[in-house]
Amino acid sequence: MARKTTQAPSPSRARDPRTASAAQPARRRSGGRVTLADVARIAQVSTMTVSRALKDPSRVLPDARARIDAAIEQLGYIPNQAARTLASARSKLIGVLVPSLSNAVFVETLAGAQDCIGAAGYQLLIGNTGYAPAQQAELLGAYLSHAPAGFLVAGIDGSRAVRTRLAAAGVPLVHMFDLAAQNEWSVGFSQRSAGFAVGAHLLERGYRRPGFIAAQLDPRTMQRRAGFRRALSAAGLRDDVEVLTKEPSSVALGSRLLAELLANTPDCDAVFCCNDDLALGALFECQRAGIAVPRELAIAGFNDLPFAACSTPSITTVATPRYQVGFDAASLLLRILDGDAPDTRRVDLGFELVAREST
Amino acid sequence: MARKTTQAPSPSRARDPRTASAAQPARRRSGGRVTLADVARIAQVSTMTVSRALKDPSRVLPDARARIDAAIEQLGYIPNQAARTLASARSKLIGVLVPSLSNAVFVETLAGAQDCIGAAGYQLLIGNTGYAPAQQAELLGAYLSHAPAGFLVAGIDGSRAVRTRLAAAGVPLVHMFDLAAQNEWSVGFSQRSAGFAVGAHLLERGYRRPGFIAAQLDPRTMQRRAGFRRALSAAGLRDDVEVLTKEPSSVALGSRLLAELLANTPDCDAVFCCNDDLALGALFECQRAGIAVPRELAIAGFNDLPFAACSTPSITTVATPRYQVGFDAASLLLRILDGDAPDTRRVDLGFELVAREST
C-alpha cells in the first residue's frame, strides 16, 4: 500500500507534497507542517471533502474516504485546532472553574469531567478561583478569549454581569454542586439536606449536645450548616454550639477547631465537621487528648474521602457524588452543545449518609 | 473621556464601528464580536499598531497608545487567541502531563506551575497519563494540535520517537521530579538519595529490621526503593523485607500492605512506606491491631503531606518540593521560550527528611 508505484512522476513529491506546485509563493510562513490541503492533494479531492471526512465520514463516499484515510496516515496529518477555532468561532475547549485544587473533592470532579469529554475530543481549561467570587468572574472573562465551547463552574458565585456576557456570546454554562434556579443548568445535590441528614443521624444515635466546626465558610459549607442547625432546633436542642473560621480547611485545623469547641463547650458529645479533613484532624486531637471516639465524643465528617473508611475508628460521613457531578455536568454540557438539551435543567444526584464507627 | 463630543459624525457608529464601512461585504460570518480592526478604526491607527501596542506598548508613541487603550476600553475588546495562534504558529497554552490527579503531590505541582505561568498570560492544558508511558506519548501527540508553547512532564517515560517530534516542532519540554540526562531540561531531586536518607535515618534511630511497602511501582517509587535498599545493605542488613504491589496507592492499601508485611516478617521493627497515604494506612492498621508506634514498630512515609505533621503520632517523612518543582519547571520553560535559557539544564531542588514521633 505505502509502496510507491513506478508510475509516480516524481518520488520526491510524495515526501513533500507542497513542492508539487511548481511556482513557489514568494513569502511562505508555513513551518513545513502538514495541512489539510496536503492531504487533499494526495487524496485527489478538495479540502472540503477532507474536512467533511474528518467531521462526519458518512458524508463522503467510501472510495474517497479510503484515499483520504491513507493520505492522513501517510503524511501524519494533525488538524490545526487554531484554524478550526478561528473558522468556526468555537473551540474544543471547555472552561472549568473550581474554588480549590487542594481539596480532593474538586480534583475528583475534574477527573469526572475529563473522563466524560475526552472521548468527544474536548480539552479542559482548568481555573482555580480560590473561593473568590470576583476571581470567578475574572476567569470567565479571560477564558472567553479562547472561544470555549462551554463552561463548567463549581458554585453559583458568578456575577449576573458575566453570565449575561456568556449568554450573549452563546456559551452555555453548567453549575456544579449547587442546584441552581430552574432557568439555569445545574448538576449537584442539596447541601442543606445533607447537613440535615447528619444532624438527624446524630440525634437518632442519641447524642444530645452536638457541635459544629467549619472552615472556609464558602456558600456550600454554610448551607450544610443551615441544614444541620435545622435538624437540631427541630428537636428542641441548641443549634449554636459551633466554631467557625474563614481559614482554609486542613487536617491540622480540624485539631485546633475541635480543641476550641471542647474548651468552649465541655459537655459537647458529638461534632459535625464540615468536611473529612477537619474530621480527621478532630480524630487525631481526640487520640492525643485521650478522648474515646465515639464513647466520649462522636465525630462525623463530610464527603467520604478514601481515608474515612479505614481510619481507627472509621469515620461516619456523607458520601457525595463528586466524580459523578463532574461527569454528568460535562455530559449535560455536551448534550447542550449538540442541541440535544434535556427538558429538566436541574439534576439532583443526591447523597448518602455513611454511618461508621465514629458515631 | 468616554463622553461623546458633538463633533462625532454619527453616535451610532461608536456603538458598532463595523457599520462605518458603508459597503457591507456580501457574506459576513463575524458574530458581532469586537476585533482588532474595530479598535484600530476607533483609535485611528492601523491594525498593526494596535497589535504592537498590545504586545509591547513601548514600541508605540504615547499618543497613539492612549487612543488605543481608550478604544479597547470603550469597545470591551478581547483578543482572539485562535487568530493569534494561527498567525504566529504558537499558542499561549502549555501542556502539562502528570501520572495521576488523585495523588495530592501532582496537584500541588500543577498549582505551582499555574501560579508561575498565569502572570505571563499562559494557560495549562492538563493531561492525566494514569502512570502509562504509552498514554504520555499519546497525549503529547494529541496536544500538538493545539500548538502549545511548551510541555511540562512529570517523569521521563516519554518515548524517544515523541521527543523527536517535539524537537522537530520546536516545542521545548521540561521534565519534572526526575533529573534527566544533561542534554534535557529537568527540575526535580534525586529520588534515590531520598530513599537512601530514609534508610539511613531508621538505622541511626537503631532499627535493625526495616521493611518497605510500596504501591503503583512507578519509576520514582522504584528509585526510592533502590536508595533505601542501598542504605540497608551498606550496613550489612537485609534489604529484601518488602511487600510490593502495582495497585494504585491509597490509605486503605497501606493498612493491607502493612498487615501482610508483619505476617511475613513478624520481627520487622520499622517500615518505610513509599508515600504518606500508605504510611497513614499503616498507622491506622497499627492502631487497630494494638501495635504501639514507634515503640513496637516505626513508620516512615514520603512527601510530607499536610496530615503527616498532625497525626497521632506524627509521621516521619521526606518533605518534597512538589509545589516548587511545578513553579520552577514552569519558570524554566518561560525562560526557554523567551530565548533566555540558563546554562545548566538540570535543576536539583533537593529534599528534606523530617523526623517526627513515628520513628
Next chain:
DNA sequence: CTGAAAGCGCTTACAG
C-alpha cells in the same frame, strides 16, 4: 515609529 499586503489552515455558506 507606522502601515499595506499577504498569509496562517481551517470552515461557512453557496452552488451544482
Next chain:
DNA sequence: CTGAAAGCGCTTACAG
C-alpha cells in the same frame, strides 16, 4: 456527494 470562493482575526515580513 463534492467543490470554488470567501472569510475567520490576527501576525509575519517588508517597506518606508
